[in-house]
Amino acid sequence: GQNIDQPTEMTATEGAIVQINCTYQTSGFNGLFWYQQHAGEAPTFLSYNVLDGLEEKGRFSSFLSRSKGYSYLLLKELQMKDSASYLCAVRDKTSGTYKYIFGTGTRLKVLA
């Protein structure tokens, strides 16, 4: 079947580094996305991985291991504005049809 798991909630301190893990199972893997969602707002695109390895974009990095069905989002130099939910999503391509499967999200609280 298709499934995505990520922790429900994490807490970290301003200025610290936090790693949010995501494991997935899908038959037609076609890319993994991370989205950020502030309370009451729409998700916004953060990162995309389709090959194994680390993608770095400023304070945010995302890693993918396709053989392990595993990804993580790394946030460095945490700021208060990083308090949000982080959604892991897998794009599945089966029979030519694309489908996105979302995890339930990880709510990150950044403390002063």
Add this chain to the structure above:
Amino acid sequence: DVKVTQSSRYLVKRTGEKVFLECVQDMDHENMFWYRQDPGLGLRLIYFSYDVKMKEKGDIPEGYSVSREKKERFSLILESASTNQTSMYLCASSLIGDSHYYGYTFGSGTRLTVV
């Protein structure tokens, strides 16, 4: 920037009413999607469309229907609203393809309360 606009930010409807949620995108995207988002359940796909007049059921289509008469507009219809349809509804659009450019752009969401 791609813009996806949902017609209402907040809606309150009565049980049994027919409810229309409208979504418009301005970047000529082929794909459009309707999700609902509930605490602890994440985003669940209701319906999607890859082209005008085309629709496909997602994971939870029961109690909903959709309409796509024009490429830029995708409407979600609750035929007879029920209290268990109280939720945040998110519309999204994307291009077709494998590139990272083809991730979603979301609308700002409609928080629907059925009383």
